[in-house]
Amino acid sequence: MKTLLLTRHSVLPGFGLAMGFTVVYLSLIVLIPLAGLFLKTASLSWPEIWDTVASPRALASYRLTFGASLIGASLNVVFGVIVAWVLVRYSFPGKRILDALVDLPFALPTAVAGITLASVYSENGWIGRYLAEIGIKVAYTPLGVVVALAFIGLPFVVRTVQPVLEDFEPELEEAAACLGASRLQTFLQVMLPAMVPAVVTGFALAFARAIGEYGSVIFIAGNIPMVSEITPLLIITKLEQYDYAGATALGATMLVVSFLLLLVINALQRWAWLRSTQR
Amino acid sequence: MASVIALSSPVRSRSTAATTESPAVRRLLIAVAVLFMAAFLVLPLAAVFYEALRKGLDVYLESFANADARAAIRLTLISAAIAVPLNLVFGIAAAWAIAKFEFTGKSFLITLIDLPFSVSPVIAGLVYVLMFGLHGWFGPWLQAHDIRIIFAVPGIVLATIFVTFPFVARELIPLMQEQGKEEEEAAVLLGAGGWQVLWRVTLPNVKWGLLYGVILCNARAMGEFGAVSVVSGHIRGLTNTIPLQVEILYNEYSFAASFALASLLSLLALVTVAAKSLLEWKIRRDQQIAIRESVA
Numbered sequence: 129m130k131t132l133l134l135t136r137h138s139v140l141p142g143f144g145l146a147m148g149f150t151v152v153y154l155s156l157i158v159l160i161p162l163a164g165l166f167l168k169t170a171s172l173s174w175p176e177i178w179d180t181v182a183s184p185r186a187l188a189s190y191r192l193t194f195g196a197s198l199i200g201a202s203l204n205v206v207f208g209v210i211v212a213w214v215l216v217r218y219s220f221p222g223k224r225i226l227d228a229l230v231d232l233p234f235a236l237p238t239a240v241a242g243i244t245l246a247s248v249y250s251e252n253g254w255i256g257r258y259l260a261e262i263g264i265k266v267a268y269t270p271l272g273v274v275v276a277l278a279f280i281g282l283p284f285v286v287r288t289v290q291p292v293l294e295d296f297e298p299e300l301e302e303a304a305a306c307l308g309a310s311r312l313q314t315f316l317q318v319m320l321p322a323m324v325p326a327v328v329t330g331f332a333l334a335f336a337r338a339i340g341e342y343g344s345v346i347f348i349a350g351n352i353p354m355v356s357e358i359t360p361l362l363i364i365t366k367l368e369q370y371d372y373a374g375a376t377a378l379g380a381t382m383l384v385v386s387f388l389l390l391l392v393i394n395a396l397q398r399w400a401w402l403r404s405t406q407r
Numbered sequence: 408m409a410s411v412i413a414l415s416s417p418v419r420s421r422s423t424a425a426t427t428e429s430p431a432v433r434r435l436l437i438a439v440a441v442l443f444m445a446a447f448l449v450l451p452l453a454a455v456f457y458e459a460l461r462k463g464l465d466v467y468l469e470s471f472a473n474a475d476a477r478a479a480i481r482l483t484l485i486s487a488a489i490a491v492p493l494n495l496v497f498g499i500a501a502a503w504a505i506a507k508f509e510f511t512g513k514s515f516l517i518t519l520i521d522l523p524f525s526v527s528p529v530i531a532g533l534v535y536v537l538m539f540g541l542h543g544w545f546g547p548w549l550q551a552h553d554i555r556i557i558f559a560v561p562g563i564v565l566a567t568i569f570v571t572f573p574f575v576a577r578e579l580i581p582l583m584q585e586q587g588k589e590e591e592e593a594a595v596l597l598g599a600g601g602w603q604v605l606w607r608v609t610l611p612n613v614k615w616g617l618l619y620g621v622i623l624c625n626a627r628a629m630g631e632f633g634a635v636s637v638v639s640g641h642i643r644g645l646t647n648t649i650p651l652q653v654e655i656l657y658n659e660y661s662f663a664a665s666f667a668l669a670s671l672l673s674l675l676a677l678v679t680v681a682a683k684s685l686l687e688w689k690i691r692r693d694q695q696i697a698i699r700e701s702v703a
Binding site: 139164168207210211227230275341347360379 | 437452503516572604649653657662673680683
């Protein structure tokens, strides 16, 4: 292993053991099972794959999954930046609690998020009742999917933007103010460009998470085929009908999308890192 | 992803009149942030406890006396008790190899460790069904030997391990990279063995990060729904974890019982979030002490 991976000489022991365990465990738990999905897909015939992946029901589920994820992640960008800004720059009572609560969607089990969002946003729920009065139905509609995904994605944008705002040099703002820029101009032309890589990375992370999300969505979505059925749910439906070929084809499609997003996110993070070290 | 889950130690910034907004704008922004957080985080969280306690404390407590609920709690504890230590050992091994040694393909390895983050939980369950299910690669062999993995406890444990796989590793890798390896090298030169270095030097240096990694890993292990739902088969009293039991009760309109179990998981989430704040504060304090000592 050592010669294979070209380790530079080190006095510390245990590389072989640590690396060996890492690679074996990673392969057994993650890599081999994922490879199994692609192998299984390869054993299907093209028409078989195409009929599932391009069926109207599947296409409708992609539209909902990607569309709602896009809207949810965009909401996260708008409100995530405001929340991050407020948490870094201002002080107000309850700020530390608010800061801690940002991580809640990350720690709260998705099923719990799902049932409680469904109850709060249903027609007689705490918020849903007021929205119903003005004619907006949230729970059991595609809008409910957006609400669940906006909940799930919030920490991603806040937690990627926060450090950038914390490290932002006040001298730059002062210089802009001295040169006669208004606050809005300083924000748009000085601070925003510095925040862009972090915002885009946060958006991509929230979007990637939203696409695969299942637990928080299914309780609030209504799950009507062609209307409010997300792709992960369609995979489960296929499995429950013992349509393993269909579930495999859909699963492989989603996995490919996830891998592409992972590549994009890695590139974005490298870009953000380069931008932050150049300054 | 790492930046999202990792503990941070921020430096507070300061502002002067020229570099802050007018009070009106400031108040407006705070109001928007607070309202958004209230609508999306605080009210849903409060609703869990409200719905759970709505029919009184007796009904709430009765929900936990139910045999199926107890079986679900037991199974959740068992699967977390297996998944968390395994991922802890993996996290330490991976962080040791990645942070203390140079090798080609390091960033690729880190990407592979991150993979379970970007895979939908439903797919995490699906891959195990395709491996060990009746129609899977090992299905016929497992059936011939009368071993059940899918729709049984081993499948639930496997799915839980998959979903919580990167948590400890992702917490430890950046921390241990930051620490460098001078202290370990000094220990080795002074005659310490590998395990001694790990126990006495490396782990004490990263203890708070390690603790948070374990707490987060545990919260996710106990709360996992999608992946476990695919492999569980939903057999009451046998293969239902707490989140699955929450789903079943909810779909049966037993809202009080469903939210009662959900309140347990919400408490766990609150403890996790509080632990993060506390540990961040501790790390910040340790750093300040270290800075003061190095100045003195």
